[in-house]
Amino acid sequence: MNNTRKFSLIVLVIGAFVIAACGGSAEAAEDGAMDSSEVTYVDGIPQYGCLGTAEDAIVDLECREVTFAVENAYLPFNYIEAETGLAGGWDYEVFPMICELLHCTPVFEETVWETMIQQVQEGQFDMAGDGITINEERDENGDFSIGYVNTVMRLLVNVGEDRFTSIEEFVANPDLIMGTQINTTNYETAIQYLPEERVQAFDTFPFANAALVAGDVDAVIMDEVVGLGYQGENADVLQLIGDPITSDELGFYFPEGSDLVDPVNQALQVLMENGTLNELNMKYMGPSFALTYDDVE
Amino acid sequence: MEKPERTITDIRKNEFPWWLVIIGVIIAVTLLLIINTPSFNDAFATMRVGILTTISITLIAYSISLVVGLIVGLGRVSSNVVAKNLSTFYIELVRGIPMLVLIFFIALVVIPAGINGVGILGEWLVDVGITNIGQALENVNIRMVSMSFRAIVALSITYGAFSAEIYRAGIQSVPAGQMEAARSQGMSYGQAMRHVILPQAIRNVLPAIGNDFIAMLKDSSLVSVLAVRDVTHLARLYAGGSFKFTEAYTTLAVLYLSMTILLSLLVKVIERKISTNDK
Numbered sequence: 001m002n003n004t005r006k007f008s009l010i011v012l013v014i015g016a017f018v019i020a021a022c023g024g025s026a027e028a029a030e031d032g033a034m035d036s037s038e039v040t041y042v043d044g045i046p047q048y049g050c051l052g053t054a055e056d057a058i059v060d061l062e063c064r065e066v067t068f069a070v071e072n073a074y075l076p077f078n079y080i081e082a083e084t085g086l087a088g089g090w091d092y093e094v095f096p097m098i099c100e101l102l103h104c105t106p107v108f109e110e111t112v113w114e115t116m117i118q119q120v121q122e123g124q125f126d127m128a129g130d131g132i133t134i135n136e137e138r139d140e141n142g143d144f145s146i147g148y149v150n151t152v153m154r155l156l157v158n159v160g161e162d163r164f165t166s167i168e169e170f171v172a173n174p175d176l177i178m179g180t181q182i183n184t185t186n187y188e189t190a191i192q193y194l195p196e197e198r199v200q201a202f203d204t205f206p207f208a209n210a211a212l213v214a215g216d217v218d219a220v221i222m223d224e225v226v227g228l229g230y231q232g233e234n235a236d237v238l239q240l241i242g243d244p245i246t247s248d249e250l251g252f253y254f255p256e257g258s259d260l261v262d263p264v265n266q267a268l269q270v271l272m273e274n275g276t277l278n279e280l281n282m283k284y285m286g287p288s289f290a291l292t293y294d295d296v297e
Numbered sequence: 298m299e300k301p302e303r304t305i306t307d308i309r310k311n312e313f314p315w316w317l318v319i320i321g322v323i324i325a326v327t328l329l330l331i332i333n334t335p336s337f338n339d340a341f342a343t344m345r346v347g348i349l350t351t352i353s354i355t356l357i358a359y360s361i362s363l364v365v366g367l368i369v370g371l372g373r374v375s376s377n378v379v380a381k382n383l384s385t386f387y388i389e390l391v392r393g394i395p396m397l398v399l400i401f402f403i404a405l406v407v408i409p410a411g412i413n414g415v416g417i418l419g420e421w422l423v424d425v426g427i428t429n430i431g432q433a434l435e436n437v438n439i440r441m442v443s444m445s446f447r448a449i450v451a452l453s454i455t456y457g458a459f460s461a462e463i464y465r466a467g468i469q470s471v472p473a474g475q476m477e478a479a480r481s482q483g484m485s486y487g488q489a490m491r492h493v494i495l496p497q498a499i500r501n502v503l504p505a506i507g508n509d510f511i512a513m514l515k516d517s518s519l520v521s522v523l524a525v526r527d528v529t530h531l532a533r534l535y536a537g538g539s540f541k542f543t544e545a546y547t548t549l550a551v552l553y554l555s556m557t558i559l560l561s562l563l564v565k566v567i568e569r570k571i572s573t574n575d576k
Contacts, residue, residue, distance in 0.1 A: 182533060214405075216440065216444070
């Protein structure tokens with residue numbers, strides 16, 4: 001093969017890679033376009049236009065774009081379904097509903113959990129979902145909405161776990177290692193009970209769960225609503241055990257002094273009063289939530 | 298008499314390591330901050346426990362990679378078809394995968410599979426009748442292989458490939474006449490390698506080996522994704538819990554800078570000693 005042919009072959013191969021990468025997202029976009037409400041998907045994230053109308057809005061935000069931070073790795077709030085490659089979850093249903101009531105344009109932005117709170121405080125996002133626990137420390141440099149769901153922390157363990165049934169028994173056995181996600185209130189609680197050497201903080205919960213299934217950690221401490229998501233139909237592999245460890249409210253997070261807090265609170269009130277919020281909480285955090293760890297990426 | 302184009306003062310100004318002075322100032326300022334500001338002090342206090350972990354992981358992994366690299370490097374230059382191909386395969390494979398991906402791959406795929414394999418081997422041994430070893434192998438569980446161990450394995454494998462290439466370059470930089478002379482003296486290939494070629498080769502590439510050690514010190518920060526409590530992971534935990542990202546990451550960056558500067562100065566000193574020895 002002479003040099004020109006070799007060169008052309010290499011260019012063709014690289015071209016094939018590029019087309020394969022582009023082709024993937026194009027397919028996902030087409031899947032989403034079948035939805036009756038005008039939702040298109042880019043890279044699996046739904047894109048919306050301005051929702052709601054000025055007349056019906058409880059507070060008119062005049063089609064303002066509101067950026068909403070998600071992690072896409074936190075069942076049941078935001079995740080990517082493996083089969084379709086499309087994003088789904090509680091956040092993805094509630095936030096468009098809120099914009100419907102406020103006449104705004106929802107814009108979902110993916111980021112990592114570890115820096116999300118800091119990024120909101122700096123104003124990089126207008127608000128963040130992702131099931132953030134309301135606490136004083138975070139409230140110092142940011143603002144929370146009213147709580148939209150109450151949650152407790154529990155332990156996710158392998159099915160058939162018989163060495164412990166509660167956090168106290170876990171603490172008593174020095175061989176046991178706890179897993180969790182870095183920069184969470186789950187981690188803060190874990191180190192209140194255990195010395196730091198017995199707590200392994202991973203980047204994401206799926207990573208911690210992988211460690212649990214592999215046997216690297218013996219339990220993962222997480223919010224119950226999240227644990228129910230991972231337990232789901234995977235009842236033959238993982239289960240939630242133990243009494244509630246703490247009790248907290250989850251809320252949306254905003255930069256300090258944001259003018260969106262009040263409108264969003266009003267929207268949440270409406271959703272609470274008409275039963276929609278309860279429906280959604282049951283759908284995603286109740287016993288019938290059937291999405292499993294294998295179904296998401 | 299002509300005026301020299303450059304005076305002594307010019308040369309001194311030109312060669313004076315101003316870059317080191319600037320870095321020294323940065324380190325000094327950060328030190329002052331650590332001593333005087335509570336938030337920086339907290340950040341450093343949380344992190345310094347991890348310094349030992351970082352250094353020990355680097356030392357252990359690098360020592361292993363030097364040994365691995367020597368074996369693979371020798372394979373690379375040998376005329377034996379099997380050795381040459383295996384070594385080249387290993388080097389190309391490892392150089393083709395980014396370090397972070399390799400760490401995940403080894404920690405989450407290779408080692409758990411290996412543990413399973415060992416367990417299956419143990420079962421088979423028990424079935425066949427060799428119970429004591431079989432039982433021991435069966436009892437091997439994944440907890441015996443800590444994340445630190447897996448991280449060290451990943452780092453050693455990666456840098457083993459880099460070291461192999463360095464050794465190869467070193468061996469090939471020794472004049473061919475040396476090998477011919479050694480063989481004509483009656484030495485076997487192995488003896489020639491051991492007594493004549495390798496000592497010269499290694500002396501030639503000591504700077505590269507030193508630089509690779511410094512590179513591994515920086516790459517060791519990746520073990521943080523396995524929740525290994527090195528200095529980077531502790532900085533992340535501190536930043537996450539306190540929201541003091543500036544203090545945490547400034548201190549972390551300066552900490553790594555101090556370690557690498559110290560090491561590279563050490564490498565320079567060793568280099569100078571080696572070259573004066575040659576004279």
